[in-house]
Amino acid sequence: MQTDELIDLLAADVAPVAKYAVVRRLALGAGAGTIVVLLLVVSWLSLRPDLARAVTGAFFWIKAAYTAALGAAGFWAVERLGRPGTSATRPAGFGALILLMFVLAALLQGLSLSGPARLIAVQGVSWTVCTRNIVILAAPLLVITLLLVRQLAPTRPVAAGFAAGAFSGGLAATLYGLHCPEATFVFVALWYTLGVVISGGIGAALGRWALRW
Amino acid sequence: MDELESTLKPLMLEGLNGDAPAHARLLKLLSERLRAYFGRRLSASPDDVEDLVQETLLAVHLRRATYDLAQPFTAWAHAIARYKLIDHWRRCKIRATAPLDDVADFLASDPVDTDAGLDLTRVLATLPARQRALVEDVKVQGLSLSEAGLRGGLSEGAAKVALHRALKQLAERLRHADR
Numbered sequence: 001m002q003t004d005e006l007i008d009l010l011a012a013d014v015a016p017v018a019k020y021a022v023v024r025r026l027a028l029g030a031g032a033g034t035i036v037v038l039l040l041v042v043s044w045l046s047l048r049p050d051l052a053r054a055v056t057g058a059f060f061w062i063k064a065a066y067t068a069a070l071g072a073a074g075f076w077a078v079e080r081l082g083r084p085g086t087s088a089t090r091p092a093g094f095g096a097l098i099l100l101m102f103v104l105a106a107l108l109q110g111l112s113l114s115g116p117a118r119l120i121a122v123q124g125v126s127w128t129v130c131t132r133n134i135v136i137l138a139a140p141l142l143v144i145t146l147l148l149v150r151q152l153a154p155t156r157p158v159a160a161g162f163a164a165g166a167f168s169g170g171l172a173a174t175l176y177g178l179h180c181p182e183a184t185f186v187f188v189a190l191w192y193t194l195g196v197v198i199s200g201g202i203g204a205a206l207g208r209w210a211l212r213w
Numbered sequence: 214m215d216e217l218e219s220t221l222k223p224l225m226l227e228g229l230n231g232d233a234p235a236h237a238r239l240l241k242l243l244s245e246r247l248r249a250y251f252g253r254r255l256s257a258s259p260d261d262v263e264d265l266v267q268e269t270l271l272a273v274h275l276r277r278a279t280y281d282l283a284q285p286f287t288a289w290a291h292a293i294a295r296y297k298l299i300d301h302w303r304r305c306k307i308r309a310t311a312p313l314d315d316v317a318d319f320l321a322s323d324p325v326d327t328d329a330g331l332d333l334t335r336v337l338a339t340l341p342a343r344q345r346a347l348v349e350d351v352k353v354q355g356l357s358l359s360e361a362g363l364r365g366g367l368s369e370g371a372a373k374v375a376l377h378r379a380l381k382q383l384a385e386r387l388r389h390a391d392r
Contacts, residue, residue, distance in 0.1 A: 001333040005352045006267050007240045010274045012351050012358045013376050016231035021278040083279045084292030153276040155296040212300070213272070213388070 022152060023079060029148045030075065030171065033141035037175050040137055045179040059183045064174050066188065069098045070196050071170025077163035078145065082152030088159065095166065099193065106189030113186075121186040130180060130187075134173045134195025135202070141168035142203055146210050154211045161207015162200045169199030217246075217320055222286040229277065240270055247294055250319050254298060260331070261301065264390075267330040269297045271384040291319045300388075332390040336383055344379040347372065 018024065041047070054060045073095030080088040110118055124130075145164040154160035173192050182188065221239060228236030247266045255261050272293055280289050295315070337345060343365060350361035362372025 001267070001337060001352070002329050003244050003263060003267055003270070004241070006270060006330070006333065007237055007244065009348065009352050009376075010240060010270065010380070011233045011237035013274070013373070013380055014228060014231055014233040014236045015373070017229045017278045019282070083281050083284070083289070084296065085284060085288040086281060151276075153272065153279045153293060153296075155292050213276075 022082060025151070026075065026079060026082075026145075026148055029144045030141075030167075033144045033168070034171065034175070036140045036144075037137050037172050038178075040140070041175050041179050045133065045176075047178050048181050050181065051178065054181070057183075060177065063183070063188050063192070064177050066098065066102050067170050067173035067177070067192055067196065069170070070095055070193075071167050071174060073098065074163050074165070074167025074170055074200070078149060078160065078167055081154050081156055081160040081163055082149050084153050084155045088163065091163075102185065103189050103193070106185040109185045118186070121184045122190065124182040124184070124187045124191075126180060126182060127187070127191055130176075130182070130191040131195040131198065133180075134169060134176050134192065135198050137176055138165070138168040138172035138195070138199040141172055142199065142206070146203070146206060149207075150211055150213060153213065154207075157207045157209075157211035158204045159207075160211055162204035164207065165200035165203020166196055168203065169196035172199070218285055218287050221290075225277075225280060225286045226282070229280070236274075240274065243273065243290060244270060246290075246319065250294055251298060253318070255301075258305075263330045264332040264387075265297060265301055267333050268384070268387050269294050271380065271387065272297060275381060275384055287320060288316065291316045294319065332387055333383065336386045336390050339386060340379060340382055344375060344382065347375055348379050348383075351376065 048054060073091050076091035076094065077088040080086050080091060110121065113121055142165055145168055146161065149160055149164055173195055176192075176195075182191075221242060224235045224239035224242070228239055244266055247269050248262060251262045251265045251269075252259070255265070273290060276293070280286070337348060340348065347361055347365055347367075350356045350364055351358060356364070358372050358376060359369040362369055362375075365372070365375075367375060
C-alpha cells in the first residue's frame with residue numbers, strides 16, 4: 001500500500017477528539033475498578049464492625065488520606081506517562097514527598113514508644129495479612145488500568161506500569177481501610193506502604209511486556 | 214524548527230476538532246519527516262523504512278487523543294517515532310540505541326523518494342473480508358466512507374465504526390508482521 005493511500009484512509013477516519021478524553025477514560029476505569037474492589041472488601045473481607053465509630057475518629061481519615069494521596073500520585077503519573085514526550089517528574093516527586101512525610105511521622109511515633117509497645121505497634125493484629133490483602137485487592141484495578149494505559153501511548157512501559165500499580169495499590173489500600181482496624185502511623189507506614197510498593201513492582205514487571213503497542 | 218512546529222501544531226489542533234483535510238495535510242508533512250528520520254537510521258535495511266513510516270502514521274492517528282495541547286507537537290511526534298524505531302530494532306534483535314537528543318535531527322530533514330509499504334499490503338490481506346472490502350473501496354476506488362459503506366450494506370455510522378476497527382486491526386497486526 002502506498003503511504004499516500006494510507007493517509008487518505010486515515011483522513012476518512014477523523015472524528016473530533018474531546019479535550020479531556022484521556023483523563024475521562026482513566027477515571028471511568030478507576031470508577032469501575034473501585035466498585036469491584038469495594039465488592040471484594042465487603043464479600044471477601046467484610047467491613048470492620050466498629051466502622052460507624054471509627055469514621056468519627058481522626059486517624060481513620062489520616063490513613064485514608066495517606067493511601068489516597070499515593071493513589072492520586074499514581075493516577076497523575078499514569079496520565080503523564082501515557083502521553084509520548086512528557087515527563088512524570090512532578091507526580092513522582094509528589095508521591096515521594098507524601099511517602100516521606102508519613103514515614104517520618106511513623107518514625108517519631110515509633111521512637112516515642114517503649115520496646116514492647118513498639119513491637120505491638122509494628123505487628124498490630126494483622127501484620128501477617130495486611131500487605132498481602134492490599135496486593136490482592138489491587139489486582140483487578142491493576143488489570144483494568146494496564147488495559148487502559150495500553151490504549152494510550154506509553155513510551156516508557158516499565159515506569160508506566162509502576163505508576164499503574166501504585167495507583168491501583170493506593171486506591172485498594174484506601175478501600176482496605178474499611179476492613180482493617182489498625183490505627184498507628186507505624187503500622188500503616190510499614191505494611192500499607194509495602195502493599196502499594198509491591199503492587200507498583202508487579203505493575204512495572206507486567207508493563208514491560210503488556211504495555212507494548 | 215520553529216517553522217515546522219508552527220506549521221504542524223495548528224494542523225494537529227484542527228484535526229483534533231474533526232477537520233479531515235487538515236489532518237491529511239499533517240500526516241503528509243509528517244510522513245516526509247519520518248521517511249528521512251528512519252531512512253538515516255535504517256541505512257542497512259532501506260526496505261523497512263516505508264513500513265516503519267506507515268506503522269508510525271497509524272500510531273499517530275489512532276493515539277492522537279494522547280497529545281497534550283500544552284506540549285510541542287514535534288516533541289510528541291518525535292517520541293512516537295523514536296519508540297517505533299526502538300521497537301523495530303528490538304523486534305529485529307538489533308542492538309542499537311537512538312540518542313535521546315536526536316530530536317534536532319527529527320526536525321531537520323530533506324524529503325526522500327517513497328516506496329510502497331509491503332507489510333501493510335500483506336497485513337491488509339489478512340483482515341476479515343468485510344473490513345478488507347471497506348478499506349479497499351475507500352483506499353483504491355477513492356469512494357467516500359458513506360459510498361463505501363453503502364456498497365457493503367452499512368449505514369454511514371456503521372461504516373465509520375467498521376473503518377476505525379479495521380485501522381486498529383491493521384496497526385495491531387502490523388506490529389507482528391515482520392517476525
